[in-house]
Amino acid sequence: MNKLRQLGQGMTEYIIIVALVAIAGIAIFSLFGQTLQGTVADVSMELSGQASGNDAQTGANAAVTEAGTEKTMANYDEKANN
Numbered sequence: 880m881n882k883l884r885q886l887g888q889g890m891t892e893y894i895i896i897v898a899l900v901a902i903a904g905i906a907i908f909s910l911f912g913q914t915l916q917g918t919v920a921d922v923s924m925e926l927s928g929q930a931s932g933n934d935a936q937t938g939a940n941a942a943v944t945e946a947g948t949e950k951t952m953a954n955y956d957e958k959a960n961n
Contacts, residue, residue, distance in 0.1 A: 913942045 908915060917938025948954075 911942070913938045913945070 917936075
């Protein structure tokens with residue numbers, strides 16, 4: 880009986896670690912989503928043999944512009960509709 884409890888405890892710890900890693904990944908993608916999306920698109924295009932252009936730089940510039948804008952409730956709905 881004690882061995883089953885230890886196995887259950889190990890599985891619970893593993894699930895907690897996996898959940899924390901997933902939450903961290905979601906947070907990173909939400910913070911750097913635009914830049915990461917451009918980078919992933921460039922890498923996938925290069926792997927498929929196509930020229931990727933300059934999408935990563937465009938995404939980075941858009942992220943810098945977005946970071947410089949003031950976030951208020953007045954412009955929240957404007958961003959949600961785009």
